[in-house]
Amino acid sequence: MLHKDERSLVQKFEGQPFVILGVNNDPDPATLRGTQREQHITWRSWWDEDGSITRQWGVEGFPTLILIDPTGKVRWMSPGKPPADLLRKKIDTLLQELRPTT
Numbered sequence: 001m002l003h004k005d006e007r008s009l010v011q012k013f014e015g016q017p018f019v020i021l022g023v024n025n026d027p028d029p030a031t032l033r034g035t036q037r038e039q040h041i042t043w044r045s046w047w048d049e050d051g052s053i054t055r056q057w058g059v060e061g062f063p064t065l066i067l068i069d070p071t072g073k074v075r076w077m078s079p080g081k082p083p084a085d086l087l088r089k090k091i092d093t094l095l096q097e098l099r100p101t102t
Contacts, residue, residue: 003039005084010043012088016095017070019043023053025062069094 006020022045026032032047048054057066060079067076067090076090 003041005081005087006043007040008084009088009091013091013095017098018091018095022046023048023057023059025051025054067091067094070098 009018010020020043022041022043024032024035024045025048026035029047032045035041036045046053053059057064063081065078065082065087066074069075075094078087
């Protein structure tokens with residue numbers, strides 16, 4: 001399940017400039033809260049009641065993962081669950097680009 005992979009990313013990148021944000025399309029907030037409890041989702045997650053967030057970001061299905069740099073630029077987008085090692089590599093690459101050079 002995707003949430004297990006997301007939890008491992010939170011642990012791997014702890015202390016680095018990295019966060020996970022979720023957008024959820026459960027039918028109501030109570031269902032979202034239940035999902036958060038059951039799946040041990042500890043990161044911020046929004047309920048997209050009217051679909052405006054998914055439309056704004058061009059999300060056509062769930063899950064969709066979007067890697068965004070600190071300037072807000074979309075650096076990578078994956079409709080569907082990408083292989084965990086690919087996602088980690090994409091995050092590693094972006095974090096390396098952000099590190100100051102000496």
